[in-house]
Amino acid sequence: xxxxxxxxxxxxxxxxxxxxxxxxxxxxxxxxxxxxxxxxxxxxxxxxxxxxxxxxxxxxxxxxxxxxxxxxxxxxxxxxxxxxxxxxxxxxxxxxxxxxxxxxxxxxxxxxxxxxxxxxxxxxxxxxxxxxxxxxxxxxxxxxxxxxxxxxxxxxxxxxxxxxxxxxxxxxxxxxxxxxxxxxxxxxxxxxxxxxxxxxxxxxxxxxxxxxxxxxxxxxxxxxxxxxxxxxxxxxxxxxxxxxxxxxxxxxxxxxxxxxxxxxxxxxxxxxxxxxxxxxxxxxxxxxxxxxxxxxxxxxxxxxxxxxxxxxxxxxxxxxxxxxxxxxxxxxxxxxxxxxxxxxxxxxxxxxxxxxxxxxxxxxxxxxxxxxxxxxxxxxxxxxxxxxxxxxxxxxxxxxxxxxxxxxxxxxxxxxxxxxxxxxxxxxxxxxxxxxxxxxxxxxxxxxxxxxxxxxxxxxxxxxxxxxxxxxxxxxxxxxxxxxxxxxxxxxxxxxxxxxxxxxxxxxxxxxxxxxxxxxxxxxxxxxxxxxxxxxxxxxxxxxxxxxxxxxxxxxx
Ligand SMILES: Nc1nc2c(c(=O)[nH]1)N[C@H]1C(S)=C(S)[C@@H](COP(=O)(O)OP(=O)(O)OC[C@H]3O[C@@H](n4cnc5c(=O)[nH]c(N)nc54)[C@H](O)[C@@H]3O)O[C@H]1N2
Ligand SMILES: Nc1nc2c(c(=O)[nH]1)N[C@H]1C(S)=C(S)[C@@H](COP(=O)(O)OP(=O)(O)OC[C@H]3O[C@@H](n4cnc5c(=O)[nH]c(N)nc54)[C@H](O)[C@@H]3O)O[C@H]1N2
Ligand SMILES: [Mo]
Numbered sequence: 074x075x076x077x078x079x080x081x082x083x084x085x086x087x088x089x090x091x092x093x094x095x096x097x098x099x100x101x102x103x104x105x106x107x108x109x110x111x112x113x114x115x116x117x118x119x120x121x122x123x124x125x126x127x128x129x130x131x132x133x134x135x136x137x138x139x140x141x142x143x144x145x146x147x148x149x150x151x152x153x154x155x156x157x158x159x160x161x162x163x164x165x166x167x168x169x170x171x172x173x174x175x176x177x178x179x180x181x182x183x184x185x186x187x188x189x190x191x192x193x194x195x196x197x198x199x200x201x202x203x204x205x206x207x208x209x210x211x212x213x214x215x216x217x218x219x220x221x222x223x224x225x226x227x228x229x230x231x232x233x234x235x236x237x238x239x240x241x242x243x244x245x246x247x248x249x250x251x252x253x254x255x256x257x258x259x260x261x262x263x264x265x266x267x268x269x270x271x272x273x274x275x276x277x278x279x280x281x282x283x284x285x286x287x288x289x290x291x292x293x294x295x296x297x298x299x300x301x302x303x304x305x306x307x308x309x310x311x312x313x314x315x316x317x318x319x320x321x322x323x324x325x326x327x328x329x330x331x332x333x334x335x336x337x338x339x340x341x342x343x344x345x346x347x348x349x350x351x352x353x354x355x356x357x358x359x360x361x362x363x364x365x366x367x368x369x370x371x372x373x374x375x376x377x378x379x380x381x382x383x384x385x386x387x388x389x390x391x392x393x394x395x396x397x398x399x400x401x402x403x404x405x406x407x408x409x410x411x412x413x414x415x416x417x418x419x420x421x422x423x424x425x426x427x428x429x430x431x432x433x434x435x436x437x438x439x440x441x442x443x444x445x446x447x448x449x450x451x452x453x454x455x456x457x458x459x460x461x462x463x464x465x466x467x468x469x470x471x472x473x474x475x476x477x478x479x480x481x482x483x484x485x486x487x488x489x490x491x492x493x494x495x496x497x498x499x500x501x502x503x504x505x506x507x508x509x510x511x512x513x514x515x516x517x518x519x520x521x522x523x524x525x526x527x528x529x530x531x532x533x534x535x536x537x538x539x540x541x542x543x544x545x546x547x548x549x550x551x552x553x554x555x556x557x558x559x560x561x562x563x564x565x566x567x568x569x570x571x572x573x574x575x576x577x578x579x580x581x582x583x584x585x586x587x588x589x590x591x592x593x594x595x596x597x598x599x600x601x602x603x604x605x606x607x608x609x610x611x612x613x614x615x616x617x618x619x620x621x622x623x624x625x626x627x628x629x630x
Contacts, residue, residue: 076209076245077375077459077471081108083243086201086208088227090118090140091606095125096511098213098249101374105211114205116144116198117216120506121536121578122571131197134573135188137506138607139218144228145490146184147199148176148235156203158237165483166234166378170522172448172485173456175562176231179490187490189573196271203236207243213251214508218605220345220595224488234483240474253364257372260445260460261438265296270442286441288427298596298601299325304333313340318395322350323516326592326603327559328601344397349518350584360391367393369431370453372460376470378448379457395434399426493607494595497575501609503541503558504576505591508606533586534567536578537612542568545614552617555579560590563617577612 081087081104095102109115109128117129118140124453126132135143151157152173163171181192200207210233216225229246238244250256262269272279280291297305303325305311314335325331335341335354343355347577352358366387372378374590403426428434439448447462447469458469474483497504512530514520521527535553545551549568554561555577564579564586572578581588593608 074245074248074375075239075473076242076247077377079105079247080242080472081105081209082096082111084108084207084209085243086112086114086116086205088116088118088198088208088210089125089129090144090210090212091217091225092211092213092249093119093121093123093125093215093508094211094249095211096123097251097509098374099511101211101249103107114201116201118198120184120573121575130201133190133194135190136573137504137576138221139188139490140216140219141186141221141488142179142187142490143190143227144182144225144232145176145179145488146188146195147202148232149179149184149201150181150199151232151235152176152195154200154203155543156200157235158425161237162235165237165240165477166485167482168485168487172231172487175425175487175489176330178278189259190294192453202232206238207241208236208238209237209243209247210492211247211249213249215606216599217602218597219246219602219607220494220597220604221321221488221491222602223599224486224491227486227488230483231485231488234485239478239483240472240476242472245472245540248374253373256370256374256376256380257370258373262444265298269438270439270444272442283441285499286437289425291363300596300601300603303331303334304594306338309337310532311452312338314338315342315344316351316355317344317398317443318346320349320516320518322354323580323587323589325606326589326594328587328590329560330590330594344394346391347518347522349516350443350603359397360389361397362387362391362393365420366391367431369395370435377457378453378460378462379446380450380453385525389424395428395431399428402426469560494604495558495593495607495609497609501611502575503610504610505555505579505608506576506589506606507581507592510580510582513580514582517584530582533562533564533583533588534566535612537566537573538576539568539570541612542566547614552615554613554615555610556613557591557593557608560587562586562590563615579611 094105106128115128116131118128118133118135119211120134120137121180122132152304181195184195185192212229219225233246246317260270266274268279268283273296274280274544275293284291284429302311307330322328322332341355342357342359343352344361346350346361346435346481357422364381365384369381370378372379385453406425409569435450439445443463444460445462447464447467452458457472462469486494510530512526535555547566548628550565552563553566554563579588591608591610595604596602
């Protein structure tokens with residue numbers, strides 16, 4: 074997030090696009106609801122009429138995969154109405170003229186045609202966002218999980234630059250990070266192309282800095298993304314894999330190809346809390362300790378580095394992740410030295426990978442990572458600090474880009490609408506979009522072990538528009554077969570006008586209705602994120618012995 078969570082109170086207009094905020098980010102969702110009750114305007118743009126759409130000033134339903142056209146179209150109207158921030162554009166941005174040439178072609182009529190949104194609604198949205206400032210944008214996977222995910226984000230940034238909605242309270246571009254510590258994981262280099270703090274592995278100076286600190290030679294080669302590893306395993310190029318806390322057999326697109334890849338590996342290690350679908354495929358399972366059994370930090374969506382404290386001792390044989398990793402690494406160091414030098418491994422005592430505590434690891438992170446430079450456990454003890462925190466005196470940074478952008482001036486980037494990799498056709502006439510519900514978390518590895526949550530949301534429900542249901546003679550709770558070019562799934566229908574005609578929505582929470590058997594592995598060329606939000610499917614009524622309906626979902630229609 075460019076801005077902090079408490080700053081939501083300062084927003085006059087909020088645009089939620091591609092984020093089911095109240096279900097998937099309930100803390101932020103509650104704050105947004107409160108801001109609306111206090112008079113802020115809310116625009117919700119989502120192919121589904123999600124819960125928060127109920128309290129929106131304006132709800133607009135775009136066809137999945139048409140966000141660039143929508144965002145360019147809003148920019149075009151803002152210019153047409155003279156609502157742009159001329160001073161901000163002149164002082165803080167560049168690339169405006171080249172961008173203008175592209176944006177001008179996104180006329181309201183053309184955008185309405187591509188997105189399915191009425192022209193009047195486009196005008197209302199543009200006038201609200203640009204006219205009732207400060208305005209903030211909130212987005213999540215509905216924007217990024219597309220083959221155009223990278224460009225979708227650029228289109229959002231363009232809109233904020235055009236209206237000067239950056240670097241000030243109540244404004245901002247706010248990607249809502251999904252997992253408790255996905256921000257922290259990226260910050261410390263759990264990415265194939267970066268060391269900590271987004272210092273590039275291909276950058277000689279950065280590499281030298283880490284080589285000096287660690288006393289080893291480091292490869293300048295960018296590694297593989299998860300999707301590339303799975304493709305690589307299928308192609309026989311990746312032979313061994315060590316998975317720490319991911320249930321890829323259920324969470325990655327095209328499950329058949331994922332499971333085939335796992336089975337093809339010579340050796341698979343899975344470090345897990347539970348015996349998941351992926352762990353079942355492993356040669357070795359290393360039992361890991363959960364968040365409650367260890368010390369450390371989580372860096373949340375507003376870049377706040379906060380302490381996590383051990384509440385109980387690790388149960389049974391499980392061990393803390395960093396200790397497992399360090400132990401294996403130390404043995405690798407000694408055995409590789411053994412091979413090189415011919416000396417006895419027992420006599421080697423590797424000087425690296427020797428930590429006594431999580432705090433010691435944080436001290437090393439701080440010494441090598443500019444954004445974390447001022448972090449100590451003592452300083453973050455009470456309520457954490459928001460990076461960048463360049464030094465020990467720095468108070469942290471709630472709002473980014475107040476004086477200038479990371480690259481200096483903000484760059485307008487011309488981006489064009491592009492259809493998803495797979496569009497509906499005669500054989501697969503529906504668009505499947507996938508995501509989550511409030512009650513479960515991802516593959517259910519954790520939440521489906523909670524009896525109360527299972528009672529609330531015991532099974533997959535395919536959201537199906539009432540008109541489509543009527544045409545297929547499908548009643549609420551009746552069984553469907555949903556199939557794509559890659560696989561098929563059986564699940565019950567939830568007949569609801571949350572989704573528009575021709576669109577179905579499924580979660581990926583249920584192993585018995587394995588939604589990712591259907592999804593497409595096509596990725597964004599830059600971000601390499603798979604297009605989990607659009608693929609083409611066929612939906613059929615399934616004559617299946619129906620048990621009594623198990624729908625006891627709270628708030629279900
Ligand atoms: N309860 C619960 N909370 C969670 C999670 C969970 O599993 N369960 N997971 C966490 C994680 S890791 C993440 S990443 C976040 C995800 O949080 P979100 O991204 O908010 O959730 P999703 O359900 O993946 O999708 C968001 C919205 O995108 C919409 N959408 C689909 N296609 C399009 C499109 O083409 N354009 C636009 N603009 N929108 C589209 C969907 O209708 C949906 O409402 O949630 C986090 N929070
Ligand atoms: N169709 C579809 N697929 C999707 C998405 C979508 O929207 N649609 N969203 C994608 C997104 S945004 C995400 S983030 C992924 C999530 O995909 P995954 O991360 O694969 O899903 P989880 O079920 O959260 O799996 C996390 C695992 O980590 C384990 N775990 C928890 N804590 C610890 C720990 O401290 N140590 C260790 N070693 N293990 C631990 C849990 O037991 C669990 O098995 O799914 C992606 N897949
Ligand atoms: Mo995520």
